[in-house]
Amino acid sequence: MLSDVTRDFILHWGEMGTRWGVNRSVAQIHALLFLAEAPLPADAIVESLGLARSNVSNSLKELQSWQLVQVRHVMGDRREHFVAVTDIAEVFRLIVEGRKQREIDPTLQALRRFASAAEAGREPHVQTRIAEVLAFVGMLDQWYATMTGARGTGPIDYLRMAQEIHRLLHRRP
Amino acid sequence: MLSDVTRDFILHWGEMGTRWGVNRSVAQIHALLFLAEAPLPADAIVESLGLARSNVSNSLKELQSWQLVQVRHVMGDRREHFVAVTDIAEVFRLIVEGRKQREIDPTLQALRRFASAAEAGREPHVQTRIAEVLAFVGMLDQWYATMTGARGTGPIDYLRMAQEIHRLLHRRP
DNA sequence: CCGTAATTTCTGAATTAACAGAAATAGGCA
DNA sequence: TGCCTATTTCTGTTAATTCAGAAATTACGG
The missing domain is CATH 1.10.287 (Helix Hairpins)
Incomplete structure (x- = not known):
């Protein structure tokens, strides 16, 4: 469950994204990962933002191509986890x-x-x-x-x- | 009739516009005026770019709000003519x-x-x-x-x- | 080598933005 | 005032993008 600030930040970021030619999902996922405390698996993103799994998958690929997001592996978990550059x-x-x-x-x-x-x-x-x-x-x-x-x-x-x-x-x- | 260079430049500029969140018509009209030798009335733009009159009208308003385009009046002509900032x-x-x-x-x-x-x-x-x-x-x-x-x-x-x-x-x- | 979980790719639906044409308004000139 | 031209606003259509769900693929564990 997202806090109010987090949610508002993500929504604003998404909105800005669209104005700059970035699609809303991509921008929102980026914002979410940017604020996240720990690496997030795709499922968590799907739940938090209410997007389709496929959409999240494609958006993550896009973000990786920009090098804004990287994959992390967590011991004992087969899923991929994602982190954003925070600097x-x-x-x-x-x-x-x-x-x-x-x-x-x-x-x-x-x-x-x-x-x-x-x-x-x-x-x-x-x-x-x-x-x-x-x-x-x-x-x-x-x-x-x-x-x-x-x-x-x-x-x-x-x-x-x-x-x-x-x-x-x-x-x- | 537009020269090849002019046409290509306008098309490229329009394409870039869409990537940066500017609509294609607006960007194309801007490019056309930027390259134009003299102030152009709306009709001339319609002919050159094959856009609807209404579209040109709205796009010009948009460009004026950005101060990228200004209105000029030509003696003995009731129509408004438009020039772009060229610097x-x-x-x-x-x-x-x-x-x-x-x-x-x-x-x-x-x-x-x-x-x-x-x-x-x-x-x-x-x-x-x-x-x-x-x-x-x-x-x-x-x-x-x-x-x-x-x-x-x-x-x-x-x-x-x-x-x-x-x-x-x-x-x- | 088979089954299962994870992920990606593909396809069609839905939303959004761009645009053309029609109608309306404004602005000048007789 | 009434007409003609230029311009804007409005509305429906078309095109493009975004996105969800299904199908396919990959990777891993047993």
Whole structure:
């Protein structure tokens, strides 16, 4: 049985998921595992959220492909148990990484094709605009690589650092 | 009649839109206006993309609410013409700003409620996790405010700066 | 090697979102 | 005021997604 807070958190998370192109079940299961104290078998998820077994199974596979959820084995129990990454900064990183791989990278590819085609074409405006988009997305990509590549620093450290630097640069003379 | 590049760009943009929770028509219209050389009346959009007039009307309203598209009036023409923001960095900023207002801010509110409720509750794990999420989202929010609040600097300058600082800090001794 | 429990895959139903067309409204001009 | 054009709102349909249940597969224990 879920507590009120847990239930509300899961519902909100699910709702947010749908807005960001993630299906509700996946987001809810993720929220549940994120708050769970111990690894949960699929059955427990089915009971807690009232979803079909198959749905839970597919959603868990999806979450594993994002590396947000891992399988654990419990001694004397044949079932698989699932845990979510609980470090919120790491969760964030994994989500950004996943979207990058699935969407930004292909978009970069596509933009490069479009840019070539536009150069060959007869539309200076289109050529310029696409070149600018390409440059911008490329820069975001670089920036992301930098941010996550920093040895020993997670996104939180990075954000703190950026803030601090900004304060130094912009403090009143 | 659209050129091949333009058409492909619009299709790709539309596809990306759906992945990020934006409806296809809205994203396509945005792409079309983004590449357009001059302000376009709704009819022209209908013809170019083969959408229903009503759909175009609603989508334009949506885009205006994001400030991504503005209305222009052309002398001697009663119809409204539409232009998109073409500075890609500004487009990026507006999208982030929109999502922040519509989703992050309400989420922050909700998280604060959950955090209070969790404190009152009897689940230390839940309390800790939610507190961490709240802290992290709050930090992102701050960071965003800093990034966009920088006088005279757009996201591009900010990204460049961040990269440069990172290089300085991490260069081999 | 067979039986059982666990899990995944497949298929169809149901829900939701996107969209076109019709009807209604607003805005200007004679 | 009355007409014409542009635009929006409303409503029903279509398409896409989500999801449950059944069937199939896999893994394990005896």
